[in-house]
Amino acid sequence: MTTLFYPAWESLEIRDLPVPGISEGGVLLKVAACGICGSELETYRNRSNRRTPPLVMGHEFCGTVVNPGTSPLHFKEGQQVVSYALVICGLCRPCRRGDTHLCTKREVFGMHRPGAFAEYVSVPASSLIPWPEGVPAQAACLAEPLANGVHIADRLQPHKPRTVVILGAGPIGLMCQQAVQVMLGVRTIISDTVPGRLETAKKLGAFAVAKAGTSELDAQVAEVSEGEGVDAVIDAVGSETTKQLALKLVRPGGAVVWIGLHENTISFDSYAVTLSEKTVYGSYAATLGELAYAVKLMSEGKVDAESWVQTFPLERGVEAFHRMLNAQGNDIKGVLLP
Ligand SMILES: [Zn+2]
Ligand SMILES: [Zn+2]
Structure with missing residues (x-):
């Protein structure tokens, strides 16, 4: 073969x-x-x-x-x-x-x-x-990468988020975007360095998109949250910079999900997690049940x-x-x- x-x-x-x-x-x-x-x-x-x-x-x-x-x-x-x-x-x-x-x-x-x-x-x-x-x-x-998004939506669901920022508009970022939009009914703000990927995120229903590495994202987060930070941030890149950025953009009491695997050992401000009670989730793969749910979302035409x-x-x-x-x-x- x-x-x-x-x-x-x-x-x-x-x-x-x-x-x-x-x-x-x-x-x-x-x-x-x-x-x-x-x-x-x-x-x-x-x-x-x-x-x-x-x-x-x-x-x-x-x-x-x-x-x-x-x-x-x-x-x-x-x-x-x-x-x-x-x-x-x-x-x-x-x-x-x-x-x-x-x-x-x-x-x-x-x-x-x-x-x-x-x-x-x-x-x-x-x-x-x-x-x-x-x-x-x-x-x-x-359905497998979409199931990763379903898994994250399941993790974030108890936090009842209204606005979710997603760092990285690669395949996992775009699947997470669609999963949280359809399952949690949230507004999404997507950031990436590549304009073509941001165009795709927009087509897939993003509330706003931001060019990574500029002040656009900070400004949008400040605007939608009156300066407090958003309810949840998904880091679909996984570099030291994006993991730190995720913690910075989330509001006190909000949740961050680290799914990207770009860099392993990083330093971050752990007091910012403790003192403002931020939750950090690691996320890898999905359950068999979530895979079946991802297939269902596809067959119902709810995900592109x-x-x-x-x-x-x-x-x-x-x-x-x-x-x-x-x-x-x-x-x-x-x-x-x-
Ligand atoms: Zn994979
Ligand atoms: Zn086992």
């Missing part, structure tokens, strides 16, 4: 590999579409040991069951499914509590096991949910996961990956179609 293979640091190639077998409880999928995730670009760029080659990456995917195996979950041959990015044990304490994203044995496709930049992928049936008719493949595969996404045939995967790595203008999200 054709794959986009990551044989060594800073190298990618189209390689023919054997079709994977399936293990106990496993299902073989013919991949219909697989998104290229920002975390994959980031780990490739930084030679991160979170994804060590040789490897087939790809964890945002949907496909058709070609071999249902012997799983008691009864997926049928020909059935269309969306996959969870994780493989979970289902037995540990977090799994039994419903915190499947925190499974102590969690594995990520394209990190701990072969991913879906390939014609076929082997998936435990327990990681699959139905892919409803009417949602195109290039959108259905993005298409107009700002570019598709490429898998054979052009090297070009697509490099294009997203050096994103220009309207290059926001690439999806590979095997």
Whole structure:
């Protein structure tokens, strides 16, 4: 089968590999579409040991069951499914509590096991949910990044926010924007350095957009909040600057979500968290239930996961990956179609 293979640091190639077998409880999928995730670009760029080659990456995917195996979950041959990015044990304490994203044995496709930049992928049936008719493949595969936004909206819900600032209008930022708009009914203010991404955020319903690195964002936050700060800030970049900025822009008693992974060790004003009772959430992945909810939002047409996404045939995967790595203008999200 054709794959986009990551044989060594800073190298990618189209390689023919054997079709994977399936293990106990496993299902073989013919991949219909697989998104290229920002975390994959980031780990490739930084030679991160979170994804060590040789490897087939790809964890945002949907496909058709070609071999249902012997799983008691009864997926049928020909059935269309969306996959969870994780493989979970289902037995540990977090799994039994419903915190499947925190499974102590969690594995990520394209990190701990072969991913879906390939014609076929082997998936435990327990990681699959139905892919409803009417949602195109290039959108259905993005239920996974949308689920990250659903997860964050679930986290912010008890804070009853009215205005949410999102730092970074990349794929995760735009998915978070749409999730909080539709689930929490909030106004969003989106900041990014790239004008094309801000245009997209506007089209997706942002109340306001701001060019990052200018005084625009501070001014907008001051205006909507009478100088107090906004109810919640989502940092979808994750640099030291944006993590600090998130804490600065949120009002006393408000909530900050750190989902971006750009920089690890940072310094920040911890007294500002303590004295003004700000809540900081770390957010990684989503539960299986949130993935199903993301698919539902898509099938109801409440989220646009298409107009700002570019598709490429898998054979052009090297070009697509490099294009997203050096994103220009309207290059926001690439999806590979095997
Ligand atoms: Zn991802
Ligand atoms: Zn578990």
